[in-house]
Amino acid sequence: MSAPGKVGFSKAVYTRPRSLVDVKSHFCPGCHHGTIHKIVAECIDRYGLREKTIGVACVGCSVFLYDYIDVDVVESPHGRAPAVATGVKRAQPDKFVFTYQGDGDLAAIGTSEIIHAANRGENLSVIFVNNTTYGMTGGQMAPTTMLGQKTSTTPYGRDFRGDGYPIRMAELLAGLEGTAYSARVAVSTPAQIRKAKESVRKAFEMQIGGMGFSIVEFLSTCPTNWGMKPLDAQKRVLGEMSEYFPPGVFKERKQADFA
Amino acid sequence: MQVYRTASHERSRLSEAAQPKGERITATGRIEIDFERCKACELCVPACPKDCIGMGAAVNRQGYASAVFERPDDCTGCAICAETCPDACILVWR
Numbered sequence: 609m610s611a612p613g614k615v616g617f618s619k620a621v622y623t624r625p626r627s628l629v630d631v632k633s634h635f636c637p638g639c640h641h642g643t644i645h646k647i648v649a650e651c652i653d654r655y656g657l658r659e660k661t662i663g664v665a666c667v668g669c670s671v672f673l674y675d676y677i678d679v680d681v682v683e684s685p686h687g688r689a690p691a692v693a694t695g696v697k698r699a700q701p702d703k704f705v706f707t708y709q710g711d712g713d714l715a716a717i718g719t720s721e722i723i724h725a726a727n728r729g730e731n732l733s734v735i736f737v738n739n740t741t742y743g744m745t746g747g748q749m750a751p752t753t754m755l756g757q758k759t760s761t762t763p764y765g766r767d768f769r770g771d772g773y774p775i776r777m778a779e780l781l782a783g784l785e786g787t788a789y790s791a792r793v794a795v796s797t798p799a800q801i802r803k804a805k806e807s808v809r810k811a812f813e814m815q816i817g818g819m820g821f822s823i824v825e826f827l828s829t830c831p832t833n834w835g836m837k838p839l840d841a842q843k844r845v846l847g848e849m850s851e852y853f854p855p856g857v858f859k860e861r862k863q864a865d866f867a
Numbered sequence: 868m869q870v871y872r873t874a875s876h877e878r879s880r881l882s883e884a885a886q887p888k889g890e891r892i893t894a895t896g897r898i899e900i901d902f903e904r905c906k907a908c909e910l911c912v913p914a915c916p917k918d919c920i921g922m923g924a925a926v927n928r929q930g931y932a933s934a935v936f937e938r939p940d941d942c943t944g945c946a947i948c949a950e951t952c953p954d955a956c957i958l959v960w961r
Contacts, residue, residue: 617897617960622949624958633954637931638908642953798914798947831908838908 625649627658627678634672638838640828641669643795644737644804645676648708651808652679655816661704664693666718668710669743687718690725693732704815706733711752712742715775719751722781722823729786729820733811736777736823739830740849747833751775754852759833774852778825782858788820790859794827794850796842807857819864827853896944898936901956905933914951917941 624630627649635641652658661679665671667686674681684692689707697705714722714736725732741759742748748761752774756765766774782790789811793804804826811822827849829841836844898919905927911920911934919942923935936942944961 617944619961620958621896621944621961622946622957622959624955628955632904632929635953637906638910639953642955643951646950646953646955798950801950838910839913842910 625653627652629676629678631675633676635669636830636832638829638831638841639669639743640739640795640826641737643801644735644826644828645673647795647801647805647808648706648735649677650805651812652677652704654809655704655812657704657812660702661706662696662700664689664696664705664707666707666709666713667744668713670708670710670713670737671744673708687713687716688721689713689718690721690730690732690734694725694728694730697730697732701731704733704812705731706735706812706815708735709737710743711736711738711740711777712745712748712750715751715777722777723784726781726784726787726821726823729788731815731818732821733815734821734823735808735811736825737828738777738825738853739828739833740774741830741833743830743833747830752777752853754848776853778823778853778858781821781823786821787823787859788814788861788864789822789824789857791823791857792825792827792853792855794845794855796827796829796845800855803855810860814861817864819861825853827855894940894942894944896942896959896961897939898942898944898948898960899958900934900936901954901958902933903927903929904954904956905931906954907931907933908953909934910951910953911948911957915948916945917943920948 663681665673666689693705693707740752749759753766758765778790778792781787791807793807794800807824811824814822827845831838831841919938921937926932946959949957949959
């Protein structure tokens with residue numbers, strides 16, 4: 609593509625990642641799924657993995673991964689992506705396998721699958737998008753919903769007496785012996801986006817190096833179901849959500865256990 | 868030699884005439900926003916360190932008033948807007 613308008617600006621500094629399909633996305637305005645898709649596509653491009661990657665998508669807004677990332681994708685039942693990915697990786701160990709899951713999917717319906725996949729130390733990468741609600745089905749309460757947050761199933765706000773507390777998945781999985789890398793990142797500021805890229809690169813490197821299970825939790829917005837404008841939703845991520853779900857790296861294995 | 872120097876001098880005089888002071892290109896970068904794909908989430912507006920991007924009035928086929936490249940003269944081509952855009956509809960040149 610040539611530079612538009614004025615002459616002299618000939619070097620393309622930023623273009624769409626090659627692994628990101630050149631189509632319009634269905635996501636709501638301001639949804640961070642698009643940003644996270646871009647980060648994943650950039651990392652796939654960086655390691656030249658496009659031809660040997662198999663993605664596993666579950667149910668939720670995250671399922672449309674197969675429309676946007678130009679790799680082979682298996683669609684799995686709700687929450688069962690780590691189980692399906694385990695089968696794919698064991699059948700074809702030379703392939704790069706990652707799952708892309710939301711919080712209703714990974715932290716509620718698929719809790720058993722994710723915990724046991726991590727505990728077995730399966731050589732997988734998991735991209736976990738936490739937007740504190742069930743986005744696609746209309747904003748019901750998820751296990752990660754903040755205390756006091758109003759959703760369609762907690763109209764008076766989440767109360768710990770009846771609904772329990774929000775689960776911190778990155779910390780929980782970091783406590784398991786099989787996990788090689790566990791981090792939580794946000795994508796609300798340019799600096800955070802760059803840190804997030806670094807974390808996804810590390811998670812991918814763990815799998816490439818055969819180190820074991822890696823998970824990156826993204827704090828994402830859901831402006832539609834939160835009833836906020838995109839910029840206000842970003843402020844919520846930076847404020848309330850970052851306080852309860854602090855971004856950071858919780859576990860990073862330096863060398864493989866079975867080396 | 869003499870001829871060459873005159874020609875060079877002539878050329879610089881001409882280019883100055885073509886770009887009078889105040890309208891000289893000061894930007895070191897340029898972006899292009901895909902009008903039809905923009906969903907007007909406004910995330911790129913505060914992300915730009917030079918405040919080059921604003922919200923436009925024209926509505927695209929999706930029904931959103933797309934962001935516009937308002938002050939191209941200040942653009943440095945840092946690509947922060949493009950990294951921020953969830954719909955990957957900003958391209959950057961430098």
